[in-house]
Amino acid sequence: MEIVSEGKARIMTENAFYNPKMKRLRDISVALLKATMKPRFTVLDATAATGIRGIRYLLEADAGKAVFLEINSSAYATLLNNINLNGIEAKAEAKNASIQEFANTSKERFDAIDLDPFGTPAPYIFDLLKLAKDNTLFMVTATDTATLCGAEAHACLRLYAAKPIHGKLCHEASIRILLAFLARIAAQFNFGIEPLLSLAELHYVRVFVKLKKGAQKAVESVKEIGLASLCRKCHSYYLAKLFSSEKIAYTCSFCGSGTEAFGPLWLGSINNKQVLSKVASLLEDKTAASISAIASEPDVPFFYSLDEISSYLGIGSVPLDKVISELKERGISASKTVFCSNCIKADAKIGAIIDAVKKVNGSVIHKV
Ligand SMILES: C[S@@+](CC[C@H](N)C(=O)[O-])C[C@H]1O[C@@H](n2cnc3c(N)ncnc32)[C@H](O)[C@@H]1O
Ligand SMILES: [Zn+2]
Structure with a gap:
């Protein structure tokens, strides 16, 4: 057996x-x-x-x-x-x-x-x-x-x-x-x-x-x-x-x-x-990393999809990390989220997210 x-x-x-x-x-x-x-x-x-x-x-x-x-x-x-x-x-x-x-x-x-x-x-x-x-x-x-x-x-x-x-x-x-x-x-x-x-x-x-x-x-x-x-x-x-x-x-x-x-x-x-x-410290690397990733997110319900916001604005894709940095520069707590691959968890309303997306989009276009 x-x-x-x-x-x-x-x-x-x-x-x-x-x-x-x-x-x-x-x-x-x-x-x-x-x-x-x-x-x-x-x-x-x-x-x-x-x-x-x-x-x-x-x-x-x-x-x-x-x-x-x-x-x-x-x-x-x-x-x-x-x-x-x-x-x-x-x-x-x-x-x-x-x-x-x-x-x-x-x-x-x-x-x-x-x-x-x-x-x-x-x-x-x-x-x-x-x-x-x-x-x-x-x-x-x-x-x-x-x-x-x-x-x-x-x-x-x-x-x-x-x-x-x-x-x-x-x-x-x-x-x-x-x-x-x-x-x-x-x-x-x-x-x-x-x-x-x-x-x-x-x-x-x-x-x-x-x-x-x-x-x-x-x-x-x-x-x-x-x-x-x-x-x-x-x-x-x-x-x-x-x-x-x-x-x-x-x-x-x-x-x-x-x-x-x-x-x-x-x-x-x-x-x-x-x-x-504590839980992460007791787990092997990959699983620990997934638990630590949860811990690094702002403690707020839900998140914003960058793909959906870009399509609402009629713009191409913008880099997730840049939008997150832009939000942080504005004093907003923001991070990736384990729930969705191209999404942002942020302690902010949609207006602030859209402003940051537009700013990043503008600077990306500007550089091209
Ligand atoms: C998904 S399996 C459990 C798997 C197990 N915990 C594991 O990690 O491998 C669910 C088990 O619950 C039993 N079960 C279903 N209804 C039950 C009930 N009302 N009371 C007790 N056991 C029940 C089923 O026979 C089955 O063996
Ligand atoms: Zn609306």
Whole structure:
């Protein structure tokens, strides 16, 4: 029987789902646990399959105890073998049970909970919150990116009660839709959420949030939820928190066109920069660089696409780095963004971005 090695774990994958491509995300999860948890913490691997996550958390992140849930009997048999194979029987407890069954019967409360289901995590969040306590780290994967990114807008309405947005903003929007959904459900259990790290790529969204107990914390976190609107003509975007006096702009104040509203979204921070630098220091070079890149971005929602702005202005492409330098010279915090290759995250409105693009374009043309 084939044995696969990942991190310090050795596992069999027969009859259980295992995607080697997700190793990078599991490496990041191990590093985040090492960076933020006290030794001998307890963890729930709620959708275990081979058990690779919980096993790695025990072997590499100094977890003291892992409980593994797996609903499928064949996968459960593999999980049991893998626990033995790694010699972690004393710290592992495996159950051939569903999240729903376990959450509604167990009295245990975990320091960390990992949810990594097929597709949407939405139906499991409510039950898993019953197993949380103050400061629980909740790690949630969503692989229903077509839903969150707007290709299946009705599914997004049903599952997250949110309207997604197609196009360049969709990956960041999918993180913010998921976080707003988490914040709303968490608030029912008197938890606020504090996002530590949020990732979105083509096939997945993964968020790491700390749950903070208290009615006040819950209210504060729900107040971070709002709407956004996008002008598809000049590519400006607008934000408004729902429980504030802010109003969402249905007409673009820059070019006068109608906008497309989306959300509700989490409009607060989606990363904690201190945590990111600790996590990066624990990872190998390439993955560390991707985490450091997130940490170097201004902490504001969304970004501007240089291609879209150039096409609105009817000009050729302008160098991204030059526009970023121009913005910085004007005292605006600006950077590239991990969400989009030729885009700028900046603490500025569209007018300031367009001024900088025009200036760079003028100087480029001038030199030719
Ligand atoms: C995507 S796989 C998990 C992959 C694993 N975490 C990894 O990193 O390789 C999801 C697993 O959750 C299990 N599952 C599905 N619904 C469940 C439920 N309600 N309760 C517990 N496990 C469930 C499936 O049988 C499957 O093995
Ligand atoms: Zn506009």
